[in-house]
Amino acid sequence: MAIVGRYLKKHTEALVKDVGIEAACALTGKSKATLGRYYSDYDEHAERFMPVDAVAALEEAATFPHVTAALAELKGISLEFTETRSNDRSTGGVNSDVIALSQRFGMLMAEYHQSIADGVISATEAKRLLKETLALQKVLIDMKLHLEDEGA
Template sequence: MNAMGSYLKKHTEALVKSVGVEKACELTGKSKATLGRYYSDHDEHADRFMPIDTVAKLEETSAYPHVTSALAELGGITLSIDRHRPNRAKSSGVNSDVLALSQRFAMLIAEYQQSIEDGVISVSETKLLLKEAVALQRVLLDMKLHLEEGKN
């Protein structure tokens, strides 16, 4: 087995064990033996990897996205985990997303206006602007997901 396969299998095992084998079986509808094959390093299971929908189900329950982070690392990608998603709970569709988007944008512009008054944006002001930009990005992501779902 190549190094990438071995690396993914180790992270697959970490994911299953972080959820718990019994719970993982319950969530995925797969047996212990099947889950075990996904992270087995034996030659006969070298080409078996966990299906992506199974990974998604388990990572939704897990405290950490083991396989997703491993894939990101292999691709040279950095992930940012955001467990706090206030827009997700209260947003019921595109209309509410547009309202949240306009509110967040107004907050970003207001923060920028205050920051630029003296002609210099300080480090702390930069952090506040970044925080608002990330909040705006979250709303845009929610809106994108609602549009993809057809939830207008």
């Protein structure tokens, strides 16, 4: 399977797990088995990817647009969130963002330190690092939006 295919399948899996498998089934009208095939890395499922309408339905319910972000990253594009999320832009401002950024970065470094202690980053450790990286990315996006609001 091509590297791009594996990358998209990993982000598809993250999307389904973000929403929850039962909720993902209800939102897409697909079975657990079908959803599993969309992110399976077995050769028999190498060419099987989640349809765009299913991705859109899941990303509407997810905390982060995993597949859309992956596609953007593959093309060298950065995304900008305009919808108010749990980190409401109307509260806090840049000072709160700097504090949150420091905290999230500290958590990422702690996770990295723990993961690299034995000299190898396992698949589970990589997933935890990815989760922390995505949380840090969300804080950076909020900070960017606050700075744009102040500059307007």
